[in-house]
Amino acid sequence: xxxxxxxxxxxxxxxxxxxxxxxxxxxxxxxxxxxxxxxxxxxxxxxxxxxxxxxxxxxxxxxxxxxxxxxxxxxxxxxxxxxxxxxxxxxxxxxxxxxxxxxxxxxxxxxxxxxxxxxxxxxxxxxxxxxxxxxxxxxxxxxxxxxxxxxxxxxxxxxxxxxxxxxxxxxxxxxxxxxxxxxxxxxxxxxxxxxxxxxxxxxxxxxxxxxxxxxxxxxxxxxxxxxxxxxxxxxxxxxxxxxxxxxxxxxxxxxxxxxxxxxxxxxxxxxxxxxxxxxxxxxxxxxxxxxxxxxxxxxxxxxxxxxxxxxxxxxxxxxxxxxxxxxxxxxxxxxxxxxxxxxxxxxxxxxxxxxxxxxxxxxxxxxxxxxxxxxxxxxxxxxxxxxxxxxxxxxxxxxxxxxxxxxxxxxxxxxxxxxxxxxxxxxxxxxxxxxxxxxxxxxxxxxxxxxxxxxxxxxxxxxxxxxxxxxxxxxxxxxxxxxxxxxxxxxxxxxxxxxxxxxxxxxxxxxxxxxxxxxxxxxxxxxxxxxxxxxxxxxxxxxxxxxxxxxxxxxxxxxxxxxxxxxxxxxxxxxxxxxxxxxxxxxxxxxxxxxxxxxxxxxxxxxxxxxxxxxxxxxxxxxxxxxxxxxxxxxxxxxxxxxxxxxxxxxxxxxxxxxxxxxxxxxxxxxxxxxxxxxxxxxxxxxxxxxxxxxxxxxxxxxxxxxxxxxxxxxxx
Numbered sequence: 001x002x003x004x005x006x007x008x009x010x011x012x013x014x015x016x017x018x019x020x021x022x023x024x025x026x027x028x029x030x031x032x033x034x035x036x037x038x039x040x041x042x043x044x045x046x047x048x049x050x051x052x053x054x055x056x057x058x059x060x061x062x063x064x065x066x067x068x069x070x071x072x073x074x075x076x077x078x079x080x081x082x083x084x085x086x087x088x089x090x091x092x093x094x095x096x097x098x099x100x101x102x103x104x105x106x107x108x109x110x111x112x113x114x115x116x117x118x119x120x121x122x123x124x125x126x127x128x129x130x131x132x133x134x135x136x137x138x139x140x141x142x143x144x145x146x147x148x149x150x151x152x153x154x155x156x157x158x159x160x161x162x163x164x165x166x167x168x169x170x171x172x173x174x175x176x177x178x179x180x181x182x183x184x185x186x187x188x189x190x191x192x193x194x195x196x197x198x199x200x201x202x203x204x205x206x207x208x209x210x211x212x213x214x215x216x217x218x219x220x221x222x223x224x225x226x227x228x229x230x231x232x233x234x235x236x237x238x239x240x241x242x243x244x245x246x247x248x249x250x251x252x253x254x255x256x257x258x259x260x261x262x263x264x265x266x267x268x269x270x271x272x273x274x275x276x277x278x279x280x281x282x283x284x285x286x287x288x289x290x291x292x293x294x295x296x297x298x299x300x301x302x303x304x305x306x307x308x309x310x311x312x313x314x315x316x317x318x319x320x321x322x323x324x325x326x327x328x329x330x331x332x333x334x335x336x337x338x339x340x341x342x343x344x345x346x347x348x349x350x351x352x353x354x355x356x357x358x359x360x361x362x363x364x365x366x367x368x369x370x371x372x373x374x375x376x377x378x379x380x381x382x383x384x385x386x387x388x389x390x391x392x393x394x395x396x397x398x399x400x401x402x403x404x405x406x407x408x409x410x411x412x413x414x415x416x417x418x419x420x421x422x423x424x425x426x427x428x429x430x431x432x433x434x435x436x437x438x439x440x441x442x443x444x445x446x447x448x449x450x451x452x453x454x455x456x457x458x459x460x461x462x463x464x465x466x467x468x469x470x471x472x473x474x475x476x477x478x479x480x481x482x483x484x485x486x487x488x489x490x491x492x493x494x495x496x497x498x499x500x501x502x503x504x505x506x507x508x509x510x511x512x513x514x515x516x517x518x519x520x521x522x523x524x525x526x527x528x529x530x531x532x533x534x535x536x537x538x539x540x541x542x543x544x545x546x547x548x549x550x551x552x553x554x555x556x557x558x559x560x561x562x563x564x565x566x567x568x569x570x571x572x573x574x575x576x577x578x579x580x581x582x583x584x585x586x587x588x589x590x591x592x593x594x595x596x597x598x599x600x601x602x603x604x605x606x607x608x609x610x611x612x613x614x615x616x617x618x619x620x621x622x623x624x625x626x627x628x629x630x631x632x633x634x635x636x637x638x639x640x641x642x643x644x645x646x647x648x649x650x651x652x653x654x655x656x657x658x659x660x661x662x663x664x665x666x667x668x669x670x671x672x673x674x675x676x677x678x679x680x681x682x683x684x685x686x687x688x689x690x691x692x693x694x695x696x697x698x699x700x701x702x703x704x705x706x707x708x709x710x711x712x713x714x715x716x717x
Contacts, residue, residue: 028073
């Protein structure tokens with residue numbers, strides 16, 4: 001066996017060189033440009049405003065293969081680009097220190113992966129958190145997630161480099177690192193981290209992203225549903241109270257002599273939101289009023305006429321009951337109210353109004369009772385003024401709801417806003433009265449889940465690291481002794497020096513390599529045979545799949561596309577037309593009285609008719625862009641793309657005329673048939689959806705049927 005002196009495999013050069021020689025600078029710039037371009041153009045958005053950057057891969061690869069001098073230039077260039085795109089200047093220091101720390105550890109014989117892991121746990125994360133905590137005003141949740149994300153990003157990069165190093169020839173590794181074979185315990189530990197821990201972290205990150213996305217969607221859906229429910233509740237309640245004053249108005253219109261006081265007293269009693277109900281004559285003078293238990297005054301309202309009120313003037317010209325905007329009325333002690341107004345008419349002449357008044361405080365009480373305490377809300381009228389809001393919001397009524405849209409760095413799928421120095425996730429809904437209900441919730445509902453996931457990931461990672469460190473030490477002795485025994489019991493043989501050089505991952509592996517070469521060759525041959533067999537079987541399966549796919553997409557009778565096959569191609573073609581504004585037409589064709597043909601002449605002859613129509617359509621639609629299909633039964637569908645819309649209609653006319661001239665022989669009878677067609681063409685309006693296009697074409701077909709059949713109806717959008 002060839003004896004190899006590992007101490008001279010990577011002999012260091014004794015010649016003194018400048019710290020930044022020209023080749024060093026050029027290599028550093030090359031790797032730096034690659035790292036910078038990777039950070040600028042190949043980053044991956046993980047969640048919110050957080051991206052994963054991979055430029056550090058080139059920095060560490062440069063360090064391992066070219067040494068510290070070249071890596072300094074690379075890291076300064078690549079990390080500067082990262083800092084610019086991430087808007088975080090501290091990343092320059094964080095990544096530069098990582099490179100220096102890894103260099104020192106590798107000089108001492110530690111592996112690349114475990115060196116980087118130690119850096120992020122002991123220095124990287126604490127330093128990142130301290131710098132941002134001292135200089136920026138962000139939440140603890142955001143700070144924690146930022147630090148953990150950067151650490152995981154760094155570990156992913158270093159793992160890629162570590163895996164690449166395993167496949168590099170030993171002479172590519174810089175001479176200052178790994179000058180002697182590593183200990184087997186360190187080797188086992190590093191391999192465990194790469195093959196177990198890293199994939200587990202990547203999978204965990206994926207599920208964190210997926211769970212976070214799902215959680216945001218759930219919160220958004222809950223906000224939308226709750227906002228819609230609140231709008232529906234307000235619509236129902238407002239409609240109910242509006243109907244109450246309309247009912248009083250109707251009673252007075254049908255029976256002018258009805259007793260007013262009991263009528264309006266019952267209305268005020270039965271409808272909780274009504275502060276007061278009044279009835280006026282045609283001049284606005286109050287005839288009767290009922291404050292009831294909703295007003296502390298015992299003698300009704302202090303004002304006697306509402307003639308000057310705008311809503312009274314509106315009631316004169318409005319035949320229907322209506323709800324006013326929020327207003328301040330002296331009759332209610334200068335309180336803000338909303339009025340339900342119903343005009344009273346007699347013989348088509350205006351005879352007064354029935355007025356129900358609701359204070360904004362009552363509206364707030366109603367919504368507080370129906371909205372979960374988890375949510376905050378603000379209701380604004382059609383003028384943008386606040387008419388109701390959660391009690392915890394310090395916002396005066398009838399003021400404007402001034403907020404600014406907010407870009408939350410952790411949440412992208414749920415809109416957020418900011419006012420009074422607070423950030424909320426929100427969703428708007430509209431009522432029939434033109435009110436806007438803004439429902440809000442704290443972002444903590446989303447971010448707390450994200451923090452829990454990251455905290456669990458950090459604890460799990462630490463546990464895995466500790467476990468594998470213990471396992472590596474315990475297994476090293478158990479694994480080393482059997483390997484030595486196996487090597488010593490086999491007869492010695494000489495190998496090619498290249499084989500010895502490639503086996504220098506450990507001293508034990510050098511002894512065992514020559515015993516495994518023959519086995520490897522046999523396995524390679526077997527693997528090649530197995531690979532060839534798998535390739536042949538895969539080829540056969542692909543051919544069978546193509547045949548099955550063709551069967552599934554075509555109609556067996558006419559060999560036209562079936563409905564599923566047509567829709568698949570038509571949707572793709574339709575999107576291209578919409579994107580590029582290309583003229584197109586969708587045509588439905590139906591054989592007239594086909595049921596009678598089937599009933600009279602039998603289904604085989606009916607199939608013959610269907611085939612004849614299909615062939616006629618194919619005869620006139622031969623362009624590559626024409627899509628033909630049998631949509632079901634006696635119904636056919638065509639999509640024509642490009643050219644003039646009139647040309648599309650002319651082709652349908654040719655098809656119709658030729659089918660009308662067909663003579664199909666059945667026994668001694670010549671059978672004729674006709675078709676009806678519906679066309680929807682797009683020439684200017686490309687905003688409709690594909691399903692709507694189908695519906696419009698189908699509607700035109702039914703118009704042709706209703707107008708006597710054997711006709712073509714069309715519409716152009």
